[in-house]
Amino acid sequence: SKQEQQPQQQQQQGQQAPETEKLKVGLVFDVGGRGDLSFNDSAYAGLERAAEDFADKIEVEYREPSGGGQDREQLLRLLAENGYDLIFGVGFLFTEHIQKVSQEFPDVKFGLIDGFIDGLDENSNVTCLLFKEHEGSFLVGAAAAMKSKTGKIGFVGGMKTPLIERFEVGYMAGAKYVNPNIEILSDYIGTTGEAFKDPVKGKELALKQFKAGADVVYHASGASGVGVIEAAAAEKKLAIGVDSDQSLTAKEDQRPYILTSMLKSVDVSVYETIKSLVEGNFKGGYSVFGLAENGVSYAVNDYNKELISDIQPKLDELKDKIIKGEIKVPVDKKEYQEFEKSLFK
Amino acid sequence: MDKAVVLRGITKRFPGIVANDGITLEIEKGEVHAIVGENGAGKSTLMKILAGIYQPDEGEIYIFGKRERITSPGRAIELKIGMVHQHFMLVNRFTVLENIILGAEKRAGMVIDEQKCRKVIGELLSLYNFSLDPDARVEEISVGQAQRVEILKVLYRGADILVLDEPTAVLAPQEVKELFANLRRLKEEGKTIIFISHKLDEVLEIADRITVLRRGRVVGTVVPSRVTKEELARMMVGKPVFMKLEKTPVPAGDVLLSVKDLVVRENTGKPAVNGVSLEIRGGEIYGIAGIEGNGQKELAEAIIGLRKTSSGQVTICGRTATGLSIREIRDLGVAFIPEDRHRQGLVLPMKVWENMILGYHRKKEFLKKPSLNLKTAREFTEKRVKEYSVRLSSIDQSIDGLSGGNQQKVILGRELSRDPRVIIASQPTRGLDVGAAEFVHEELLKKREEGKAILLISADLEEVLSLSDRVGVMYNGRITAEFRPEEVTPEDVGVYMLGGGVKAGEGA
């Protein structure tokens, strides 16, 4: 009966808006949804910007999965059924669902952020938007090591998953690269998704790291990072933000203590994908966003300009080397161990 | 002069039953007015209406001549009506003092003025000659003491109309005397007393007038000097009652229950039973007299396996029972009638028939593997209900809708009808009306004739003396004296119950 319904609905659509014929773009958030100040918000920013720039050509909608997120697949499917042309799934948890739904709806295009589906090509209706978070983390790791006076830096992750571990190893690699003797404290907040919403524990862990001698702490813990920044301000030490430029959203009196942020331009990737659709050259397959593509970078703004100016040349040099392939940033623990060994050679 | 209480056409209905059916009753100021009636006659219900707990469906109430609507217990207190409930209304975890002052605290601002409360209570205690520790927790005191707490609660509030619902059921003869002395004193003070009891002698002794209820209706009001006990009983039951027990001699059988040097400790480590030994043969009733709280309850519970014994031994039908589970002990053929039916005897929210098979539900006749045999269970229940004339609307009703006496009958029906060899009966007739009590007594005697061994624990000295072949008095965890009932008078036994005199065990 669904097969019957589908064309019916599309017909209706056709009747309703024959002259405007706008493209419909939908986005399904990850749990946490809009307003998480990082990942989801960044995706939403891209969607919004596209909606403004192509106001006459597209209309956009977003959806949020319920508490446990079990209805991700249903939401994707319902959007597809309702005649959406391009649908994003924000986060690698959508991987399997997009794989399934994209096969059910070959005429609908899908954008998958952070997830990898094997065997796609240009003609596929799915594009995977992939980021080299480890490269960006490498740079802020180097920055942390250079700024540290105590020779000790810290990392606070949310829940330990392969993705967050990539932030961690990139950061450690960058720090070791500029100072092989640096000591790195590393903690994770918890073992469930709730760990990304726990500023209380974020703060306590960061405080512990500061008290133990660390003077720069980088976090990859979503909203829990608020606590990390709060701890840095309280201890008058430095914090490094993640995903978006957290200096901009921090409290006035916290800004001096934010060294920089590792930027992951999810917004850019969403925007570019929509743009390609509007311009009629949507391509399936994989879009990779690394330092070279400006998909990841570190933040420089009015608040940290002075703080960071002395190490910027060095950071840019490292960035160059990475882009050129002279430094190969490790992506997981195993590669990191080899990387560390190579440093001491 | 205005009457203290006038009830006119009071009707109260419960599902399936009319508890009070147009009751009209007048109670003079300053009299002791007794209300008697069979179990389930509606006595408690009527009094609860007076105390504001139930609202009557029909009828009017006048207190000292004024028409009143007693919409809440609080209103009853304002009208200076105080009630001592059949099932105590005490907060078990509170101290005696807290229970008494609750709701009428002497205070200093928001804080309880404990000194002042203590003083007032102290005065009451000495005025009425009550021995009570105000700091004892209610869960730790004896039933008789709890009774006094209830009375104190009423007096503390300065009630003018006192309602006592079966106050003597739990008291020893001496305590009853004390209570009556106090009631007379209260009467002299001008207070009005409504007194409910199943013990007709008591009623005849204390009451100025007696009203008899039957099936929710007033049968009549009489003056004690003009009726006999037998007449009163007939009014209650509607047919003549024979209040004489025929005890035929029974040849003694084997020792079925033997207790040796039994010591049972309370949680605090204090011994509650302190070296009790006794033997009961088939065809024998061994009565234990004693004021409640002297270890009778613990003794019974230790025999059935509910309490751990510290030392000593229990043997049932030749088999050591110490260390066995309750179920195993029961499987040896022991029936148990606990003294606290609400706590130990019944599962109140469950249905009557379910309570009737409780504990025996794994017996063959109630099983149709793998499930229960509902049919036989219900048939069994119907039979017992008839036999014990339990007043109910349906065996499918939950048992908490039954009156106190009828609940007790269910327990008796369950425990006595399965041919047990040893019967432990704690207060088996507590709260039963004359007819029912008589039935139970006959039943116990029948079991005796059948050669069962019966341990009868009762605060009702008359009951103990008339049923038992031997009587032991328990005081302070020990059996301090043993008699043959025909050798003694109640007064003699009473001395031992209060700890006086020591008489070495005879016979056993």
Next chain:
Amino acid sequence: MKRKYLITVMRILAPVLAIVLSAFISSIVILAIGKSPWQVFYTIFRFSLSRLDSVAIILYNATPLIFSGLAVSLGFRMGLFNIGVEGQYLIGAFFAALAGFTLKGLPAVIHLPLVILCGALGGMLWSFIPIYLKVKRGVHEVISTIMLNYISYSLIHYLIADVFMDRTQKLLDGLGSMLARTPKLPPSALMPKLHGLLGLFGIELPRHVYLNWFFPLGLLMAGLTYYLLMYTPFGFELRAVGQNQEAARTAGIKPERVYMVGFLLSGAVAGLVGLSDLLSYFGYMDLDFPRNYGFDGIAVALIGQNNPFGIIVSAMLFGFLKRGAEGIQTLLNVPMDTIVILQAVMIMSIVVITKVMNDYIKRLEKKEDVRVCSSQNSSLQV
């Protein structure tokens, strides 16, 4: 007689009225966000009940909640509060997954039952700890089960992310992210969907519906639970212990033993909660495995008044609310948070209104009873 008639009508109407009235209260919330209540409810019902896939999805949504509600209710029936169903089903699901992906080459007739059994076993194992601690050490089950829920989260994380993680997942030069998940279960371990069965009756379910044999299994389980509680000696003991532990003990029932067996049963049923998702939808267990069924089960059990059949109905109600939420989010753009508020308001008003109505019916019945009885009584001779 008129009253008797009224009682019957009320009996039937009570739940309907409860839903209508709660919808009315919810309308206030909907008006507050500037939508039309009429349209919202019309959409909820139309979307949920007029589409075949929605109906099937409601049943699918209800499946884990039936098991969860039953598990919680078993605890309540014996007077214990099992907040630990949450942890028990996660551990159960993991055990099932473990049996699924480690055993290979078994035929489905052996493999699938084995996997289900392992699920029950896992739940049982996790319920053994709190009940052992309660019976032997007097540890209050509410504390221990809350603690064990948290412990199970960490344990599952360890088992899935560190020990059994499927590292064969493909990545693009280390990019993208592997799911922290177990290896996939072979088809022999998966639960068939109901499509085949329903096909026989001419009902063709769309492919994307995951309604599977766990749904009828849930119904069966409810029936079994009812039978256990109301007809078996053990169920009798369980209820007796739940309502008066001391009287049960005096009657020779060992409350500790009943607690032990009853709680393990509750745990075993809890172990099945996650299997419908695991064995038909995911086919693997990951860190994102559905949460909260255990907590939802508490509400399901209590709304169903701990009656197995009531639990089926209330689980369906939850499934319906969830599907309806998807509908109004997609079709009417009602945001998720409003829907969450609506659900809370609905639950609350349904229980309040049901309660008020039931009390009213009880009062009516009482009067009815009394009438019948007083006509009998009037023939009594004094």
Next chain:
Amino acid sequence: MFLSELLASSLRMAVPILLTALGAVFTERAGVVNIGLEGMMIVGSFWGALGSYYYGPYFGLLLAMAAGMFLALIHAVNTVTFRVDQIVSGVAINILAYGSCRFLSQAIFKMATTSPHVAGLPKIDIPVLAGIEFLKPLVSGVSPIIILALLLVPLTRFVINRTVFGLRLRSVGENPLAADTLGINVFRMKYAGVLLSGMLAGLSGAYLALEHTGMYVEGMTQGQGFIALAAMIFGNWEPAGALWAALLFGFSEALSFRVVEGGAIPYQFIKMIPYVLTLAVLAGVVRKSTPPAADGIPYERGMK
């Protein structure tokens, strides 16, 4: 230094649990089980942040307590007046709290899951003690709420045990029928107990948002309402017991932060420490827990 920091951290982690557990003591002593405390903490954290954002921290605290009490009022109406099952009502309240905070956050702050940064109360140094170097982490820069929470323990104890209100509150949780026959307004006492619990849970939520983090984050209560319930039971329905239980929990959590990660023990096991330790202590210390006799049972006059 390490030790005093550990203790300071323990205290910070214990305070929200303690405040809510004290609230739980009030409601359960009145015989009402309140599983909605988690939700009341949630609204406390949100409304606290909201109030502080617009009118400063004091107003924030007031608003947080009011919000907690509002939810508590709903719970009381449901359970005391309508005698709905207490646990269902609590569960619904938790859902309502989550949904409404998300909704309002979106409407007011234009962000569903976080508020802007907000001010907390001025931190205080405890005179004299703050001079001692060793104690410094414990007694300098302390949130006044921490001190308030600690003071509330003896106060709660006093109120419950020594005042008229406390006696009546307890009687209602133990034997409402007896209380009723003595003319005590059972319903009013139950309402009071529930409302107090909402107030304290709201305050506890506000502590998290204003004092600890400086902003509201959705989900920041992290199930501590449930932990508090456990702490109250652990503490045998007594304020002092709740204090020890909350401290035990806070301590083991602070301890778990300090166990070195990346060593031989997988980090997941370190995360279990607080829960395992609590269980171990409970299993080791045999104490009989005795809930109020009528806890969780709705009261209706004229029922047996």
